[in-house]
Amino acid sequence: MREACGVVGISLEDGQQGGRAAQAAPLLYYALYGLQHRGQESAGISIHDGGLLTLKGMGLVSKALPYERLSHLRGTVGIGHVRYSTTGASELLNCQPLEVSYHGGRLAIAHNGNLVNTEALRRELERRGAVFLTGTDSEIIAQLLARELRRHTPLEAIERLMGIIVGSYSLVILLDGTVYAVRDPLGIKPLCFGRVDGGYMVASESVAMDTVGGTLVDDVRPGEVVVLKDGHIERHMVCRGCPKAHCVFEYIYFARADSIIDGRLVYSVRERIGRLLAREHPVDADIVSPVPDSGITFAIGYSKESKIEYREGLMKNRYIGRTFIMPAQTTRELAVRLKMNAITENVRGQRVVLVDDSIVRGTTSRRIVDMVRGCGARAVHLRIGSPPIISPCYLGIDMPTRAELIASSPSRAEGGRGMDEICKELHADSIGYLSKRGLVEAIGIPEDELCMGCLTGVYPLEIPGERCRHAQALLSEYFSGT
CATH class of the missing domain: 3.60.20.10 (Aminohydrolase, N-terminal nucleophile (Ntn) domain)
Incomplete structure (x- = not known):
């Protein structure tokens, strides 16, 4: 995104x-x-x-x-x-x-x-x-x-x-x-x-x-x-x-952690997300490791709440450009390794809780899980600091279509067999998404004052073919008589 x-x-x-x-x-x-x-x-x-x-x-x-x-x-x-x-x-x-x-x-x-x-x-x-x-x-x-x-x-x-x-x-x-x-x-x-x-x-x-x-x-x-x-x-x-x-993804991903948005320090929101994620999806593990950089604060919160040691298992190369524009699959996979490398000594023989902010298509997540497992991790448990993304965004986030979203179908978004399917597709031992209720609690803004369209399929504005909370019909009124 x-x-x-x-x-x-x-x-x-x-x-x-x-x-x-x-x-x-x-x-x-x-x-x-x-x-x-x-x-x-x-x-x-x-x-x-x-x-x-x-x-x-x-x-x-x-x-x-x-x-x-x-x-x-x-x-x-x-x-x-x-x-x-x-x-x-x-x-x-x-x-x-x-x-x-x-x-x-x-x-x-x-x-x-x-x-x-x-x-x-x-x-x-x-x-x-x-x-x-x-x-x-x-x-x-x-x-x-x-x-x-x-x-x-x-x-x-x-x-x-x-x-x-x-x-x-x-x-x-x-x-x-x-x-x-x-x-x-x-x-x-x-x-x-x-x-x-x-x-x-x-x-x-x-x-x-x-x-x-x-x-x-x-x-x-x-x-x-x-x-x-x-x-x-x-x-x-x-x-x-x-x-x-208010867009929830400003708090989940887009804004810098040291920003204050609508009176809330983004870092504090993300740490609360990590803590709530640990309460909602506990697991027996040896280390909590973030997917850098966006998963770092979530992982800190998860580690504090779970009392599982925080240890970096991945290191990011910040001088590599975006990977999604590379045409060949083999080139893209090489680019992922250039952009992120596993710290073998930190993950070998460990049961790893891998914490990230969100999963969109799932292709990068799968490669990261495979990378960590390939370095000798005994288990890889994915924990995600947002609910499943089931719908596209029409309000300023460059996001894939429903067909490309790994959690796009309603059955997948609600848990049970759907979560098992996603877990299997991502090659993880388990997966846990933060609940919508947990996200609202962490942000500290009432749900009816948040835009959660990509997480619920219900938008705050009228968008053709989509469900909306508040319809607006202003065009004909504006141009009439002008």
């Missing part, structure tokens, strides 16, 4: 700091480093300095944004983005921030999330004369906003925008030297803000602020617009009374 992206925005007072004029670009650059885990395909920065200047490129932040070129981005306000594509091809044209023209000039926008009414919006906008340059839903958002700015103030235009786009979104918008940060009414994607020296910053995760020596103040509330201008901040609640649907 891959997250869509990460966003950041900053506004500094236009004055002197440490004998030099305050500059937004270096802070945005380092903040994007802090969000690199959310997207590795491309990165970009837009700065307002009387006009709009954008620097973006393919690859990691260090490659996409050569530091020596930041000196050309002079200004005290700007936005940034790291991307992994869920809509639109992985190419420079689709990199963000995106720039579009409106009646007063140009605006830049960066988006984390995924709309579910993209096709209907695109068709309607094209019918009304819009021309699209990219394949992203982010451009649809930008076009709609530019359209609304013809007749409304920025806040009014954003409120109108939020009334028509359906899906998950955390946005940072750079408009006339002001940053507007927007979180969708359900709060699916994270967004927070904090103080930095000389101003304020908004970001997908608090670690972006930590990276530049900032201080977290609060989360952007679902349905809220936060305005950063001249180093100051305003908060406007635009959509009230909507049900919340």
Whole structure:
């Protein structure tokens, strides 16, 4: 699985700091480093300095944004983005921030999330004369906003925008030297803000602020617009009374463990998940070992609760790229070994509890189990820090179709023979998934305020062919009479 992206925005007072004029670009650059885990395909920065200047490129932040070129981005306000594509091809044209023209000039926008009414919006906008340059839903958002700015103030235009786009979104918008940060009414994607020296910053995760020596103040509330201008901040609640649907996989996998999301330290949530996993699925074993890096905190919690020794049985090579793009099966299997290697002396003769965050297709899990067993482990017991993934995600996670998900059929998702089948397919001695009830308890947010569509098949938004908790029908109402 891959997250869509990460966003950041900053506004500094236009004055002197440490004998030099305050500059937004270096802070945005380092903040994007802090969000690199959310997207590795491309990165970009837009700065307002009387006009709009954008620097973006393919690859990691260090490659996409050569530091020596930041000196050309002079200004005290700007936005940034790291991307992994869920809509639109992985190419420079689709990199963000995106720039579009409106009646007063140009605006830049960066988006984390995924709309579910993209096709209907695109068709309607094209019918009304819009021309699209990219394949992203982010451009649809930008076009709609530019359209609304013809007749409304920025806040009014954003409120109108939020009334028509359906899906998950955390946005940072750079408009006339002001940053507007927007979180969708359900709060699916994270967004927070904090103080930095000389101003304020908004970001997908608090670690972006930590990276530049900032201080977290609060989360952007679902349905809220936060305005950063001249180093100051305003908060406007635009959509009230909507049900919340925070993405559970931010806590399970995507967010960095040292981030604070909606008032919860992700590390603490993951340690509680590990403890609950040990209570729900105890086993007689010699060591608890994580699948690095995502399984580490779960394994620590499991070890503490079970009193089984924590010992690393796998070591990750962090300089190897993604393996799923490699074409040949033998090449992919070699890539898994290049990416992760078993520590033979730690697992030989041991009964190993192997802890991971989730299982998607199961192919990598099977190879890891085989690797550990091949190094002489007496038994390998899989323990998974999420319930079985039975449905795809439509809201910003790049996830396989139902046919590719190892736990996709209802019989498999409910235990009994289904769990036996999965266990056999993964070559494990036993398998235990955290229950949905345990996950909700560990996160500490009521179930009806979480998006668990990939775990339950029931979504917080209306998606054709899927069950939903809350239907939305806004398109015809929006375009009528305009």
